[in-house]
Amino acid sequence: MTAFARVQRESSGYAVTVEVKTLNSRNLDIVVRIGKNYxxxxxxxxxxxxxxxxxxxxxxxxxxxxxxVEQKAPHINLEIATLYWQQLQDLHAQLPASDAxxxxxxxxxxxxxxAQKEIVDHDTLKEVLNDALGEAVRQxxxxxxxEGVSLFQDCQDRLSALNRELAFVAERKQEVxxxxxxxxxxxxxxxxxxxxVDENRLLQEVxxxxxxxxxxxxxVRLQSHLQQFDGLLRSSQPADGRRLDFLTQELHREVNxxxxxxxxxxxxxxxxxxxxxxxxxxxxVQNIE
Numbered sequence: 001m002t003a004f005a006r007v008q009r010e011s012s013g014y015a016v017t018v019e020v021k022t023l024n025s026r027n028l029d030i031v032v033r034i035g036k037n038y039x040x041x042x043x044x045x046x047x048x049x050x051x052x053x054x055x056x057x058x059x060x061x062x063x064x065x066x067x068x069v070e071q072k073a074p075h076i077n078l079e080i081a082t083l084y085w086q087q088l089q090d091l092h093a094q095l096p097a098s099d100a101x102x103x104x105x106x107x108x109x110x111x112x113x114x115a116q117k118e119i120v121d122h123d124t125l126k127e128v129l130n131d132a133l134g135e136a137v138r139q140x141x142x143x144x145x146x147e148g149v150s151l152f153q154d155c156q157d158r159l160s161a162l163n164r165e166l167a168f169v170a171e172r173k174q175e176v177x178x179x180x181x182x183x184x185x186x187x188x189x190x191x192x193x194x195x196x197v198d199e200n201r202l203l204q205e206v207x208x209x210x211x212x213x214x215x216x217x218x219x220v221r222l223q224s225h226l227q228q229f230d231g232l233l234r235s236s237q238p239a240d241g242r243r244l245d246f247l248t249q250e251l252h253r254e255v256n257x258x259x260x261x262x263x264x265x266x267x268x269x270x271x272x273x274x275x276x277x278x279x280x281x282x283x284x285v286q287n288i289e
Contacts, residue, residue, distance in 0.1 A: 005148070009132040010067060012124045015064040018132040020140055024286045025057040026242075034062040044126060045133060053136045055241050055288075056271035060133070064125065073111040084109050151284055152233060158281040159230055162251070165274045166226070169258065170219050172267050215261050218254045225251050241288035248282040 006019045023245075030049050032042045049058050088101035106112070229247050232239050255278065259271040 003140045003143040005136040005143070007130050007132045007136040007139070009135075011128050011131075012082075013067055013121070014125050015065045015067050016128045016132045018129070018136045019061040020133070020136040021059045022053070022140055022144070022247055023057040023059070025055065026245075026286075027038050028053060028055055028267045029057040031057065031059045032062070033060065035064060038062070038125070039120065041126065041129060044129065048130065048133055048137065050173070052141065054238075062129065062133075064129075076112060077114050081106060081112055084112065107233055147287070151287055155233055155281060155284055156230075158277050158284070159226055159233075162222075162226055162274055162281075165270045165277070166219065166222055168270050170266055172264065172270070173215060173219075215258045218258045218261075221253045222251065223259075225254070239288050241285060244285045244288055245282070248285055251278050252282075 001021045002024065004020070006017070008015065008017045010016070029049070030046050032045050034042055034045070045060055045062065072153075085106055087100070088105060092101055144149065171273055225247050229244060232244055232247075252256060252275065255271055255274050262268060262271075
């Protein structure tokens, strides 16, 4: 499922912004973007994400900014400042008509200020990060839960449609056999005229057709797969997206087999509709962990 959350936390001298985005994927793929100065925190992020998600691509972007004045404000390099000040004094001594150097002259010299080397308090920062990341994960889960309600209903609608089509195919199976027997009888009468039809030979032909086009096993397996699918969706345990994905593949395979065994137009039309429902069902399953 796709979802997005952005959380900011500021505490103990740090401002932390966490963005989490989830996308569909067959496996759990975690991508973490964080400054190189904080790369040691990547393991903490991955651990928390792994506990919350089982499947999908999870992209985590973390921005960390110190908020304390000591960390943010640039500092004067005293060694360089002393050197420049001495040079200004020497220059004034060589040019007596010039004004004496002032502090403003010194502060206007480039590269006199330098950024303070950041001192990272990893324990404190880890607490702030865990708080922000935890809230982002909760928002993602809540968003995915709301989407899951709609997803569940759509999958149930697809299963209901498949069950209706399967019931039609099962009922049509016997009718197809009787229609074939009638066509064979009419064809033989057409060819032989008034000659009496050999009922034993006719029954042998019908039995051969019935064996060649028998779809009972496929129907039973389809019913079993649909029941398993429904059971996984309704279970009190989280649905396993990989298993559901496997079941959609099996549904498609059994439907294909039925289609290859029948030449009945109405059955084939039903098979086409079933394939369409299975395709939509498989797209939805990609959203399930």
